[in-house]
Amino acid sequence: MHSDELGLSREQLLSLYHMMTLIRGTEEQLARAHQMGLVPGPCHTYVGEEAIAAGVCAALRRDDVVFSTHRGHGHALAKGVSPRAVAAELFGKATGCSQGRGGSMHLFAPEAGLMGTSGIVGPSILQGAGAGYSFKLLGLDRVSVAFFGDGAVSNGAFHEGLNMASIWDLPVVFVCEDNMYATEVPFREATRNQNVAERARVSYAMNAASVDGNDVLAVYAASAAAVARARVGAGPSLIECKTYRTRPHAEGMRDGGYRSAEEIDEWKKRDPIANFKNRLIANGQADADAIAEIDAEVQSLVQDAMEFARSSPFPDPVSATEYIFSAQE
Amino acid sequence: MHSDELGLSREQLLSLYHMMTLIRGTEEQLARAHQMGLVPGPCHTYVGEEAIAAGVCAALRRDDVVFSTHRGHGHALAKGVSPRAVAAELFGKATGCSQGRGGSMHLFAPEAGLMGTSGIVGPSILQGAGAGYSFKLLGLDRVSVAFFGDGAVSNGAFHEGLNMASIWDLPVVFVCEDNMYATEVPFREATRNQNVAERARVSYAMNAASVDGNDVLAVYAASAAAVARARVGAGPSLIECKTYRTRPHAEGMRDGGYRSAEEIDEWKKRDPIANFKNRLIANGQADADAIAEIDAEVQSLVQDAMEFARSSPFPDPVSATEYIFSAQE
Amino acid sequence: MREITYTEAAREALTEQMALDPSIFVVGEGIGERGGNFNTTLGLYEKYGPMRLRDTPIVERGFVGMCTGAAMTGTRPVVDFMIVDFILDSMGELLNQISKVQYMSSGRIKMPLVLRGCIGIGGAAATHHSGSYYPIFVHIPGIRVALPSTPFDAKGLMKTALTGDDPVLFLEHKLLLNKRGPVPEEDYRIPFGQAAVVRAGSDATVVALTVMAPKALAVCEELADEGFDIEVIDPRTVAPLDIDTILESVHKTGRLLIIDETFGPCGIGAEISALVMENGFDDLDAPIARLNGLHTPTPYSPTLENAVIPDQAAITEAIRDLLAE
Amino acid sequence: MREITYTEAAREALTEQMALDPSIFVVGEGIGERGGNFNTTLGLYEKYGPMRLRDTPIVERGFVGMCTGAAMTGTRPVVDFMIVDFILDSMGELLNQISKVQYMSSGRIKMPLVLRGCIGIGGAAATHHSGSYYPIFVHIPGIRVALPSTPFDAKGLMKTALTGDDPVLFLEHKLLLNKRGPVPEEDYRIPFGQAAVVRAGSDATVVALTVMAPKALAVCEELADEGFDIEVIDPRTVAPLDIDTILESVHKTGRLLIIDETFGPCGIGAEISALVMENGFDDLDAPIARLNGLHTPTPYSPTLENAVIPDQAAITEAIRDLLAE
């Protein structure tokens, strides 16, 4: 995918680089914090998959919405949630985006269009369809995105959600992050047809594309097209992104047995950030200085976020039962 | 489909005719009984669809198993449950195959391989796969059949069940009875791809066939092939049967609004029993006398069943709490 | 006051609110042109069209999950399950998503979602069409549960459901659907958590839920002829539960019986019994009693079906036993 | 006696039975070569192979429904949910199929199915990985529910589950998994419906479930130093529930507290309270008390998580209050 064809400005290209770097930097610090016991709960990183969140969300407006998964830090950051709010939430602090109620798998920031990451595999697909229903009913030109992994493809939610979005022409983009494994179960053992885009086209008559999920421009291009379709009422799309996570399923888990060191190394060579950086430089769209400047800026943002998370207070125990019901309570 | 190619004897052909006629005759009497208030609960007839149950079950052994739907009288009879046991169950009598616990939607006769009709749309698909798992694990050459309607195709159970049967090569035959409507909702509004066989092939890499569900020989041929495959361990199949119910969704329900009188009349002309009879006669495989003999035999079986049902006792109220748990209780 | 049926009353609330609030839409199987298996939406399709009366495929989990996302983004979905038994395929969405979204989002996302369906035993509907299940939703935090027993309550509770911001299970007993009763034409709401004392009395308190409320009332009217003066309370919502009204009554009568068609173990009667134990022990002149349907899957045959439901005789006996203690 | 962990004890029962009964197979996510997220099947794949340790896609409803059909046709499936919260997507199969097949088939089809998963709050697992849900399965007829609190019970109850013909939910509290305790090497079974009196006493009765049993025991040992002699009962199974042992104890002590980490409303404590009310009212010297976790979705942050669980201090206070009544 050539950036010129996409009509992206240098600024936009650098902002994609910025976002991927920010996700990577934040998560590497979160992983370290997890090792140090500062993240009390589970932590699933997105390392290696940053191009997807960055590419998809670059095609969205702030008032578009995203429904995410257990591996959702990247989606949150790309949708505009601050690294401070994400880090503080993982630290279990009152200043986190869920005020400490959620942790990694329950990041909520509706003001940024992040309608939740999820501890349960599947519902994002259905809820994403539902937001599309809202926008269509209300006559708004907002778009809804549902992220999910290859592990969700065999689940009934995939079948029911894609079908509803298709028959009702909902403004939804389904983004399948096929990183080849669900925890340790290979996608090839979970299905006899790993071609998710083909399945979307045949079984649900849905517009679908399959892209290199490690190529941020490819993801962006497919997303921009899908979002544009959805926005004008032309119905839903599915984007299948082939990618790989280079860290274990979750922090603290072993990463052996189910996949080879060679496979991991192979994919590390396809690192979405390094490759994009090289491309920018090779194409003359950025020089080493510009990159270094972004890297430094990101580093300070990340440092600030971690410091913020560390120094923030824990929530007041009495808040444990607040907000179960709406204000009328 | 030519009967000669199937290698069916005259006796076998007549037995298909006998079974379809028995289903029709029993259900017409049950419908009448329902009108007279003798069937206290709901009653979904299979009138117009008899070729499917007859054709599929003719390909099965008695120790093969069938998981059925809310429209299951035909499956029960074709699998060898007596008309007496079916009729008495619908009458709510102690002599019914479920001893009065079940009624139309809960016919159980495991001794005949009928593992239950169901008041819930969907589970038959999963349970059918599970019986296949049992047979495979135990090293038995028994085969499992799951019947379901077009209405179940959009349900998550279809997606999850077909996928599991496929990846584990289970000895299961999935029989989709596409009668064009789920209650009053047309299949064409429930999906953008009504080609269920194609979906089975593409999304689940499953062996699949689409047949005229009103042609008992076509159904039999596809079933025999699918059952043979399953029996030798070659994995599951799906058979899509295009058919039509010519009575309302359930007895006592209106039948207007959602479909035209012309459509119903059109399908009545494709009656599976009348057409098969004409073909038998035209091909010289039966004469009018042989047919009349079967018709008379069926009529007396049906009369006997209704009389049996009518004169049987209601279950003892104390039996209302029996069998909740196994004998160890 | 004019009399209309329970179904008409709930439908009137729905159509009035749909006229006022364009963000309300209904989903379900056959709730479009057909008007609902139980006429819950009869005539609405013509008024509001297919986007607001959305016939669905048979995907209970799917449309509940979809409506969750819709409720999170500015609309007010009404899920019409037809029969509440079908809700079970969507329990993950209900118990893990719908009930938790307001909490997890710290109140920034509301969940104005109404889920309705018929409950109860009757008509030889057998075990897949006779469930009630409401105690499950009382156990789980984050969901409101309304159990109207009269047309008046059906309209007033539906109005409250459709104007609040919490998820509400609105459960209609199938034997009540065609019952008629007085219903005001004007707009009114019945607050959740406000029991109705349907009969004042001083000798004992009977709490009766949904279809058991009119049944218990009838028995108590008969017993009044024998000189027994029984107070009958219909909680109308079980989440929240108006325990104060029950406690006040027990304070007066000293005796309590809870009648509920559905299962006893970990049911509403158990909860009320435990709450009165904890908050009104000294008021009790006799042990609190429960009368429930038998703890068994619902059988089909009329002789069996009748055996599992508390009937007039069983209610009468339970009240006599309570008075005799 | 040798000491092994709770997880090892349950796994020992499983592997012994798998050796004896070739119809047993396990399904779940990562229970094959990986040996289970919580080591529930560690080492079994090597012994019994992929047909008997079946890694699945993420299709909770699917594999529960599949195992239903398998249990109906001659095998004995064990569903390993990893975390019980994931069970919710399969509630239709559980409540409408598994619990009803024996009944609807008039006993001609058995349902020898074991469903296991971790329950409970701990480790900042947050709201999608901290559920318990067992009161729901006590409410519904047709399912057995085992809640082992010791390695000894884990093995003995698992053996019973794997040799009976009824569906059993076998729920393991995540904070108990690595607890060690004495476990006989020989084969033994603990009958369902038989509570354990884990501490005899005469001043009051404490019924404590799953993880609360060792917690309550520890508190009562401390209180013994102050001269309070508390009887502690662990029901071990809640369906069936051994109410007789509880009634006998209350007959002796006159006071009862039920401690359960999970939700109070329509919970096990409510049911026990109501049953003792009905069958032991005259034995009571004080109102029966319940101590439950707060009625809220489970929050993540340690300060919040700790606030929703009954801790040592809360247990101590509840017992003191009971004794003071």
Ligand SMILES: Cc1ncc(C[n+]2csc(CCOP(=O)(O)OP(=O)(O)O)c2C)c(N)n1
């Ligand atoms: C319904 C449900 N079942 C099981 C789990 C446990 N679980 C958490 S993540 C995961 C694997 C998900 O795989 P995939 O969807 O491919 O996402 P990835 O982790 O690869 O990004 C599983 C099985 C869950 N969270 N929800």
Ligand SMILES: Cc1ncc(C[n+]2csc(CCOP(=O)(O)OP(=O)(O)O)c2C)c(N)n1
């Ligand atoms: C889970 C569930 N949802 C809804 C229903 C109500 N219902 C009963 S039959 C039916 C239509 C089924 O259509 P289809 O599967 O095509 O079978 P057909 O009646 O056409 O034979 C519906 C919606 C049900 N029984 N189960």
Ligand SMILES: [Mg+2]
């Ligand atoms: Mg994956």
Ligand SMILES: [Mg+2]
């Ligand atoms: Mg149909």
